[in-house]
Amino acid sequence: MAKNRQPFISRLYPLLGKLPLCVLHALAFPIYIIGYYFVEKKRNVIYSNMLNSFPDTPANDVQKLAKLNFKHLVYVILEAIKTGTLTEKQIRQRVTLRNPELIEKFADNNQSVLMLAAHHCNWEWMLAGCSLQLSFPIDVVYKPLHDKIVDEHMKASRSRFNARPIPNKNALIEIMQRRKEVRGFAMVADQSPVRKEEKYWTNFLNQDSSFAVGAQKIAKLTKYPVIFVGMKRLSLGHYEVYFEELGQAPYEKEGYDITEKYARATERMILDAPEDWMWSNRKWKRKRGIYD
Numbered sequence: 001m002a003k004n005r006q007p008f009i010s011r012l013y014p015l016l017g018k019l020p021l022c023v024l025h026a027l028a029f030p031i032y033i034i035g036y037y038f039v040e041k042k043r044n045v046i047y048s049n050m051l052n053s054f055p056d057t058p059a060n061d062v063q064k065l066a067k068l069n070f071k072h073l074v075y076v077i078l079e080a081i082k083t084g085t086l087t088e089k090q091i092r093q094r095v096t097l098r099n100p101e102l103i104e105k106f107a108d109n110n111q112s113v114l115m116l117a118a119h120h121c122n123w124e125w126m127l128a129g130c131s132l133q134l135s136f137p138i139d140v141v142y143k144p145l146h147d148k149i150v151d152e153h154m155k156a157s158r159s160r161f162n163a164r165p166i167p168n169k170n171a172l173i174e175i176m177q178r179r180k181e182v183r184g185f186a187m188v189a190d191q192s193p194v195r196k197e198e199k200y201w202t203n204f205l206n207q208d209s210s211f212a213v214g215a216q217k218i219a220k221l222t223k224y225p226v227i228f229v230g231m232k233r234l235s236l237g238h239y240e241v242y243f244e245e246l247g248q249a250p251y252e253k254e255g256y257d258i259t260e261k262y263a264r265a266t267e268r269m270i271l272d273a274p275e276d277w278m279w280s281n282r283k284w285k286r287k288r289g290i291y292d
Helices: 008-017 021-038 040-053 059-085 088-094 101-108 123-133 148-158 168-177 214-222 257-272
Strands: 095-097 113-117 138-142 164-167 184-188 199-204 207-212 226-235 238-247
Touching: 008 059, 021 040, 021 059, 040 059, 059 123, 059 148, 088 095, 088 123, 088 238, 095 123, 101 113, 101 226, 101 238, 113 123, 113 214, 123 138, 123 148, 123 184, 123 226, 123 238, 138 148, 138 168, 148 164, 164 168, 168 184, 168 214, 184 214, 199 257, 207 257, 214 257, 226 257, 238 257
Parallel strands: 095 238, 113 184, 113 226, 138 164, 138 184
Antiparallel strands: 199 207, 226 238
16 A cells, blocks of 8 residues: 655645634744744754845844744745635735725726736735725736645635636737736736746846846736735734836837836835745846856
């Protein structure tokens, strides 16, 4: 008989989602202590990224910020697991929209929008809050996870309130098929692009950084307005979402103005609350000139 090789976290994931949010928040601190002091690789990535991004900040202060960031990351992971069982009332109480009129004006004019977000604060709750409180459905582009159990759980939670997850490899086809519908097409665009993808290079957090240009190409092709979707932590388990216009058609045929504006909007958000970005993301694992 074959042994059950399902990873422990996969079996634990659905069980954690059934716990009350207050219990998950209480569990966050001991998990943070164990994770920070025993998961050396992740801790080192966070510290190294911060040290390079804030060269004028004393090392001790960077270390304190790295600890806080690791703690906040644990909170976000546990909150994300809970997303699938939160009620509408809980989501409305915990995720507020600061200026929805900026994005709703396009829907009122029968225009779909491209929504560009970042791994800042709780991006899973951002999707739930926007899906529930905006007037149009949202298709969110995502990269499927290797762990099938967790991937199915995440797809189910992301599908709530009329949202629709679409795998990144199908994104362009899905968007073009729905051009006659009024929708929001959302993607988190702050990760390092894969080696063979076209890239845009710019200075970001004091480092030479690459960004994927897929959103820029989709904007030019569809002529959709592009909206930056930012998020701010108000208190434990409470967030505010805000919208910032990055551009409207007609777009320049050449250049990467939308990608540059996205980089600047993301950078401003991070500098305002650096403890809330996902510094464990290996954003700078490739250097210009080696793979480009």
